[in-house]
Amino acid sequence: MKNLAQTFLVAVALCFPALAASKVTPLSDQVISAKSIYLVNQTGNQAVLDTANDEFTKWGRFKMAKAKDDADLIVVFSHNNGLDKWGNVGVTKMEVFVKGNNEAAFTATSALKLIKVSQHPTKACVADLRKRLEPKN
Numbered sequence: 001m002k003n004l005a006q007t008f009l010v011a012v013a014l015c016f017p018a019l020a021a022s023k024v025t026p027l028s029d030q031v032i033s034a035k036s037i038y039l040v041n042q043t044g045n046q047a048v049l050d051t052a053n054d055e056f057t058k059w060g061r062f063k064m065a066k067a068k069d070d071a072d073l074i075v076v077f078s079h080n081n082g083l084d085k086w087g088n089v090g091v092t093k094m095e096v097f098v099k100g101n102n103e104a105a106f107t108a109t110s111a112l113k114l115i116k117v118s119q120h121p122t123k124a125c126v127a128d129l130r131k132r133l134e135p136k137n
Contacts, residue, residue, distance in 0.1 A: 027132055030098040031073065031105045036063040038071035043079040048092070048122050052077060055126040061133065072099055077122065092121035096129065106132065 037056060041049035052075070056062055065071035074097040081090045096106040108128035110121035 028098065028105050031096065032133065034062065034072035034098075036065045036071045037073045037075050038065040038068045040068075040074060040076040043077055043092070045079070048077050048079070051122040052094075052126060055123055059126070059130055061130075068099075073097065073105075074099065077125070092125060094122075094125035094129070 039049060039052050039056070041052075043049075053064065056064065056075075062073070068074055076095045076097065078093050078095075079090060080093070092110045094108045094110075095104040097103075098105050106129060108125040110124040110128075
């Protein structure tokens with residue numbers, strides 16, 4: 001019975017991003033045309049910032065700004081500990097703000113449940129943004 005419950009929880013965790021994707025709102029023109037980003041790490045974990053910097057640099061779509069005022073987009077990483085409503089131990093969140101706007105233009109979350117590598121949630125969040133910005137093949 002325990003294995004069945006664990007299998008069910010894993011299946012739900014894997015399917016949740018697909019369910020959330022069905023409620024996708026279009027990205028604004030400011031996000032689509034942005035050329036530069038500034039990263040903000042509110043997690044207290046330097047590995048999150050390092051991984052985000054690496055992922056955005058590998059992607060090559062954005063120039064990394066050295067100051068918020070020089071960026072088109074501000075990308076904020078945060079992490080919440082404790083159980084969420086799906087039973088996840090913690091959630092890494094990436095919010096993308098258009099310069100001068102206090103409302104997130106894009107949000108990605110990555111549940112930290114069965115993931116052992118701390119950088120994986122950060123990579124997943126950046127990958128979510130990349131999927132939204134790159135045309136489908």
